[in-house]
Structures are given as C-alpha cells and as structure tokens.
Amino acid sequence: MARSTFVYVTYIRTTQQKLWSALTTDTEFMKQYWFGVHCRSEWTAGSSWQMLGPDGELFDDGSIVAADPPRRLVIRWQHQRKPEIKAEGESRCTYELETLGSAVRLQITHTIERDPPSKFIEAVSGGWPKILSNLKSLLEGGAAVLTDPYPTDKSTASDKK
C-alpha cells in the first residue's frame, strides 16, 4: 500500500530545549499556539499520548513510539472524533529538531499507511502550517499571529450578527 505523507519544516530562532518543551511538556504554552488544544503524555517511549480539546474532549489518541529529547519524537497517532477519519487507522508523526546557527530547524513528518488521498492527512495538513507559524511567532518573542484556526469563517459569521 502506498502512503500519504506531509512534511513541514520551519526555522525558529530559539533553543532546542525551549522548542522541545513547547512541543511537549509546556501544555499552557501549547494551548496558545495550538488553538486551545494540548497534548497529555509522559513523553517517554511507550507512554500513552492524547490530544485534548479546549474542554478536555479527546481529539486524538496514541502513544510515544520513540523519544530522544531534545532531538526526536515519534508519536503513534489516531484521530478519535470523526468516524471516517478514525477508520483510516493510525498515523505516525515524527518531530525532528536540529540546531543550525542561531536557529532550530524543526521538521514534522506526518504519515499514514494508505493510498492518497487520506482524509486524515487532509485534516492535519490545513492545521500544521498555522500551528507552526504561531509557534514560531510566540517563541521568537511576538504574540501568536492567529488566535483562531479559521479566521475568515469566524469573522464572517460574527460580522453577520
């Protein structure tokens, strides 16, 4: 079977340790760039991993396949809320951090073992660039650029009131 893969790369002017914390243990910080979402895990190989929504609802479930802080993290990741996406099964998401000069290169590779197009990859591919862009702005000292994942939809709706 073919696989569907997306790759995201960003360079953030920060330290590897700070970026690692932002991606893992610092859940309050995570909520700021991940639109209120945060992950719960011990962040060690074999430990469980969940992604929770703003009200604590379960979005995604899985486990940590490999953890080598602050360099590499592999998550086994299955969506839970939408049945058609859950039916696609598990995906694998790899974070790779590497210091290059004054910046850290972050590469996120998200793969699902199925023929494209994958609904899961489609769902995450819209989100990752926004999340990474927010993360970069916050870590480089600014505020989160976007506070809403779909600003156009929301602003249109609120303006109609």
Place this chain on the structure above:
Amino acid sequence: MAERADTDALFKALADPGRRKLLDQLHAHDGQTLTQLCEHLDMTRQGVTQHLNALEAANLVAVVWRGREKLHFLNPVPLQEIYERWIAKFEKPRLKAIADLKRKLEKTHG
C-alpha cells in the same frame, strides 16, 4: 536582517515560472524523486536540480531520504507566513466592509 534574507530567498524562489511549476507538481503529487519530477517537465535534469536547490534554500521544498531515494515534499509553512504577514491582517476589515455593505443594501431594499 535574518528575517529579510529568508524573505528575499522566498520571493526569489517564487519569482520563476519553472520553480512555480515544480511546486505545482509537488502539490499534485507530494514526495517525488528528481527522476519523477523530470518526467513531467520540459526542463533538463540539471535545470530541475538547480530549481530544486533554490526551492530548498527558500524552505519551500523539504527533502526526506527513504533508503537511497531522495524525496521532495512541498513545505507550505513559508507560504503560510507570507499569508499571515501580508494578507490575514487585512482580511477582517475587508470582510466587515462587505458585510456592512450587504446589510445596508438589504435594509434600503427590504
């Protein structure tokens, strides 16, 4: 200054029709090898290699090695940054203006 160098590389990379075509190719089928990319393009292998290097330098293409295969992926993160910097901040007032216009017109005609 570093930010300006990033932005220069990004816009230079986008300012070439051959490179934009390569990005379109990757958008249609992500994760292609150099050979696969050359099949659909009217460019020499060396030309495609040079364009891919420019796209990689601008962080628009990410390379992943799978065994001995070098796969090229479209990396949309810099495009998202352009969008946020030059477009997103103008979006809300514009949408509000359209909504206000609609409301006013519907009021006078309703």
